[in-house]
Amino acid sequence: DTGVSQDPRHKITKRGQNVTFRCDPISEHNRLYWYRQTLGQGPEFLTYFQNEAQLEKSRLLSDRFSAERPKGSFSTLEIQRTEQGDSAMYLCASSPLDRGLYEQYFGPGTRLTVT
Amino acid sequence: AQKVTQAQTEISVVEKEDVTLDCVYETRDTTYYLFWYKQPPSGELVFLIRRNSFDEQNEISGRYSWNFQKSTSSFNFTITASQVVDSAVYFCALSEAFKDSNYQLIWGAGTKLIIKP
Numbered sequence: 001d002t003g004v005s006q007d008p009r010h011k012i013t014k015r016g017q018n019v020t021f022r023c024d025p026i027s028e029h030n031r032l033y034w035y036r037q038t039l040g041q042g043p044e045f046l047t048y049f050q051n052e053a054q055l056e057k058s059r060l061l062s063d064r065f066s067a068e069r070p071k072g073s074f075s076t077l078e079i080q081r082t083e084q085g086d087s088a089m090y091l092c093a094s095s096p097l098d099r100g101l102y103e104q105y106f107g108p109g110t111r112l113t114v115t
Numbered sequence: 116a117q118k119v120t121q122a123q124t125e126i127s128v129v130e131k132e133d134v135t136l137d138c139v140y141e142t143r144d145t146t147y148y149l150f151w152y153k154q155p156p157s158g159e160l161v162f163l164i165r166r167n168s169f170d171e172q173n174e175i176s177g178r179y180s181w182n183f184q185k186s187t188s189s190f191n192f193t194i195t196a197s198q199v200v201d202s203a204v205y206f207c208a209l210s211e212a213f214k215d216s217n218y219q220l221i222w223g224a225g226t227k228l229i230i231k232p
Contacts, residue, residue, distance in 0.1 A: 042206050042222025043160070056219070089158065104220070106160035
């Protein structure tokens with residue numbers, strides 16, 4: 001399988017709990033992006049990595065959110081003390097360095113429900 | 116500020132009809148990129164096309180065609196002879212430059228396209 005994979009696909013958690021999502025990009029892609037998508041809306045940019053360096057973070061990414069890409073391969077997105085407003089689809093995308101933003105390849109997403 | 120507007124929330128047509136999805140954008144950049152993505156019910160966003168601001172030629176790919184007009188800041192998407200498999204949410208997006216010359220996508224709200232058999 002050469003696509004972007006995300007795990008888990010679905011997560012139900014209680015308010016106040018911590019959750020962690022994983023993204024495995026296409027192996028030769030240097031860039032990795034996280035987005036959040038709520039129902040009826042387009043994706044909202046959260047953060048972006050080039051290799052292991054986190055180069056940009058959105059204002060949407062409060063201090064409860066943290067993302068890592070320790071070895072420049074897979075990435076994790078952690079949400080601490082989840083709130084009901086965090087319920088959304090969390091999308092990961094990757095792209096090769098030489099094509100920049102031009103074509104981002106998306107994973108299937110992780111749907112988070114906070115009860 | 117950059118913005119993408121997809122005024123059509125939902126479109127429903129009968130199979131084999133042609134359908135056009137509208138996209139209007141706002142940007143102060145002179146260099147920018149426009150994109151269309153498809154999101155089928157499975158949820159995975161699929162890249163369809165990228166167009167840069169210097170290339171106003173229309174593009175055709177099979178049953179899909181795109182009409183880019185800078186004068187009206189529009190980048191419309193037409194599906195001819197629609198098929199049930201075209202049913203999906205379609206997103207238009209605009210690139211915005213990061214401070215280090217990498218680009219962030221600004222997304223429209225999407226248009227849900229329903230093709231009835």
